Amino acid sequence: MKYCTHCGGGVELKVPDGDNRPRHVCTACGRIHYQNPRIIVGTLPVWQDRVLLCRRAIEPRYGYWTLPAGFMENGESAAEGAQRETLEEACARVRVLEPYTLVSVPFIDQLHLLFRAELLDLDFAPGTESLEVRLFEEADIPWDDLAFRSVSLTLRAFFEERRSGRFGVHHVSLPPIDN
Amino acid sequence: MKYCTHCGGGVELKVPDGDNRPRHVCTACGRIHYQNPRIIVGTLPVWQDRVLLCRRAIEPRYGYWTLPAGFMENGESAAEGAQRETLEEACARVRVLEPYTLVSVPFIDQLHLLFRAELLDLDFAPGTESLEVRLFEEADIPWDDLAFRSVSLTLRAFFEERRSGRFGVHHVSLPPIDN
Ligand SMILES: [Zn+2]
Ligand SMILES: [Zn+2]
Numbered sequence: 081m082k083y084c085t086h087c088g089g090g091v092e093l094k095v096p097d098g099d100n101r102p103r104h105v106c107t108a109c110g111r112i113h114y115q116n117p118r119i120i121v122g123t124l125p126v127w128q129d130r131v132l133l134c135r136r137a138i139e140p141r142y143g144y145w146t147l148p149a150g151f152m153e154n155g156e157s158a159a160e161g162a163q164r165e166t167l168e169e170a171c172a173r174v175r176v177l178e179p180y181t182l183v184s185v186p187f188i189d190q191l192h193l194l195f196r197a198e199l200l201d202l203d204f205a206p207g208t209e210s211l212e213v214r215l216f217e218e219a220d221i222p223w224d225d226l227a228f229r230s231v232s233l234t235l236r237a238f239f240e241e242r243r244s245g246r247f248g249v250h251h252v253s254l255p256p257i258d259n
Numbered sequence: 260m261k262y263c264t265h266c267g268g269g270v271e272l273k274v275p276d277g278d279n280r281p282r283h284v285c286t287a288c289g290r291i292h293y294q295n296p297r298i299i300v301g302t303l304p305v306w307q308d309r310v311l312l313c314r315r316a317i318e319p320r321y322g323y324w325t326l327p328a329g330f331m332e333n334g335e336s337a338a339e340g341a342q343r344e345t346l347e348e349a350c351a352r353v354r355v356l357e358p359y360t361l362v363s364v365p366f367i368d369q370l371h372l373l374f375r376a377e378l379l380d381l382d383f384a385p386g387t388e389s390l391e392v393r394l395f396e397e398a399d400i401p402w403d404d405l406a407f408r409s410v411s412l413t414l415r416a417f418f419e420e421r422r423s424g425r426f427g428v429h430h431v432s433l434p435p436i437d438n
Contacts, residue, residue: 081265082264084262085263098387113264116330117298154365156365159363160432178427178428178430184336187334208277248357251337251357251358253337
């Protein structure tokens with residue numbers, strides 16, 4: 081951030097009075113511009129013993145498999161956002177059930193929130209951000225070709241807990257990947 | 260938003276190609292500036308049969324009772340943010356347990372996320388944003404003087420579920436209040 085959204089003046093990084101971390105503060109009008117984490121909402125759509133995955137048609141992770149998810153928008157609830165993303169990426173209609181995984185990704189300032197969901201019919205198809213949409217049984221999940229750690233840990237938790245039929249809520253914070 | 264944070268040019272509201280909702284787009288450099296919901300993280304700190312509440316020293320809802328909570332910051336996990344807010348507002352040390360209530364407030368573009376937590380000692384005190392910090396038994400909760408609906412529904416769920424000892428996760432979306 082270089083310029084103030086309110087007056088167009090230059091901003092500088094400094095700790096405002098009564099605060100304890102650097103913020104972008106306008107040198108002209110004095111406004112403080114806060115930057116906060118963004119929320120990714122999505123679903124784990126389930127049909128009988130299968131789950132729906134999308135193969136990404138966009139970067140990052142082009143060509144890898146993911147759960148339908150994307151940035152939560154202003155003016156919607158988390159569940160509405162998750163349902164909307166499922167419709168946009170997989171043209172799939174779901175009934176959103178419970179929050180299932182809550183994954184903090186602090187090094188990229190994101191919070192991922194995935195809901196369990198019931199796929200309502202088999203009328204799905206790739207949206208513009210997907211190359212392919214398919215149902216997978218546990219044995220066929222492409223574990224080595226999943227797009228994100230939040231996706232693999234959600235699938236692992238689901239197949240593990242499905243045996244008992246009792247689903248918890250899982251929260252975890254991911255460290256950066258060492259390469 | 261009136262000016263581009265990147266180049267200081269004027270912005271206009273328009274639907275970018277391939278998008279389906281109006282965004283702030285810079286008329287000079289073309290950058291799209293997305294605006295997304297902000298996350299409020301906090302805790303429900305529990306000590307034996309009592310819960311810790313803070314009386315607000317700031318607007319909105321000055322003088323009303325609340326759970327310690329505030330905006331999640333970049334670079335932290337949701338649980339770390341909840342723990343930090345508890346320390347800042349109530350000078351209280353907690354062990355964060357499970358996500359408990361997830362409250363969408365779409366008309367003000369917020370998502371509230373409250374964790375159950377275990378208060379570690381009785382060494383708490385008002386932080387700069389609190390007038391007073393106290394432990395309350397169920398019978399003494401100031402139900403008519405709670406600051407926010409996400410606080411009252413979290414307390415109600417807790418005292419209800421405590422009888423069984425089995426805590427779920429609660430997600431709800433709040434409509435605007437009619438006055
Ligand atoms: Zn300014
Ligand atoms: Zn610009």
